[in-house]
Amino acid sequence: EAQVTQNPRYLITVTGKKLTVTCSQNMNHEYMSWYRQDPGLGLRQIYYSMNVEVTDKGDVPEGYKVSRKEKRNFPLILESPSPNQTSLYFCASSLSRSLGEKLFFGSGTQLSVL
Amino acid sequence: AQKITQTQPGMFVQEKEAVTLDCTYDTSDPSYGLFWYKQPSSGEMIFLIYQGSYDQQNATEGRYSLNFQKARKSANLVISASQLGDSAMYFCAMRETSNDYKLSFGAGTTVTVRA
Numbered sequence: 024e025a026q027v028t029q030n031p032r033y034l035i036t037v038t039g040k041k042l043t044v045t046c047s048q049n050m051n052h053e054y055m056s057w058y059r060q061d062p063g064l065g066l067r068q069i070y071y072s073m074n075v076e077v078t079d080k081g082d083v084p085e086g087y088k089v090s091r092k093e094k095r096n097f098p099l100i101l102e103s104p105s106p107n108q109t110s111l112y113f114c115a116s117s118l119s120r121s122l123g124e125k126l127f128f129g130s131g132t133q134l135s136v137l
Numbered sequence: 138a139q140k141i142t143q144t145q146p147g148m149f150v151q152e153k154e155a156v157t158l159d160c161t162y163d164t165s166d167p168s169y170g171l172f173w174y175k176q177p178s179s180g181e182m183i184f185l186i187y188q189g190s191y192d193q194q195n196a197t198e199g200r201y202s203l204n205f206q207k208a209r210k211s212a213n214l215v216i217s218a219s220q221l222g223d224s225a226m227y228f229c230a231m232r233e234t235s236n237d238y239k240l241s242f243g244a245g246t247t248v249t250v251r252a
């Protein structure tokens with residue numbers, strides 16, 4: 024089954040404790056990205072990657088890191104989480120960046136930083 | 138400036154009735170794409186429908202149709218014959234040629250279908 028797999032589904036942590044949210048897709052998609060969802064703000068892009076070893080900042084990259092060492096994986100790293108990073112996070116992928124290319128989303132990671 | 142505006146935070150609709158979700162957008166690109174996604178309470182994002190800026194006809198997918206008014210920069214989603222399972226949050230999103238690496242999302246509209 025074609026899918027984007029994100030883990031964990033829920034995560035509670037404390038300020039400053041490094042964490043990684045994993046993302047993997049099995050569709051051989053070139054393009055992957057991370058979004059965060061906050062009430063009243065919709066989804067905002069954190070980082071994106073157009074191919075292996077090619078990543079760039081989105082609209083809200085502060086406090087996050089990513090890497091794309093393999094085509095299928097695109098982990099999101101919070102080196103020193105803070106409470107304002109409490110949010111619902113989505114990994115997404117698509118075959119290309121064509122206008123009509125829809126994003127496939129992971130099931131989301133609800134992160135709480137205490 | 139907000140690229141996508143969804144002015145209805147929440148709506149109620151009676152089962153079997155139609156509901157229209159408003160979406161206006163702002164872009165100076167001549168070529169762009171508009172998407173609608175559904176997010177049920179379980180949290181996943183489900184693609185519903187797509188409209189290209191140069192498409193001559195309004196997009197339809199089953200009970201979903203997109204009322205695309207290019208001059209008004211609006212892309213309203215119409216759900217016909219609402220079902221209880223349509224209760225969810227709905228997001229309008231846009232991809233522009235000049236920013237093709239991302240979708241810009243609206244704040245979303247929560248729809249509650251009443252029996």
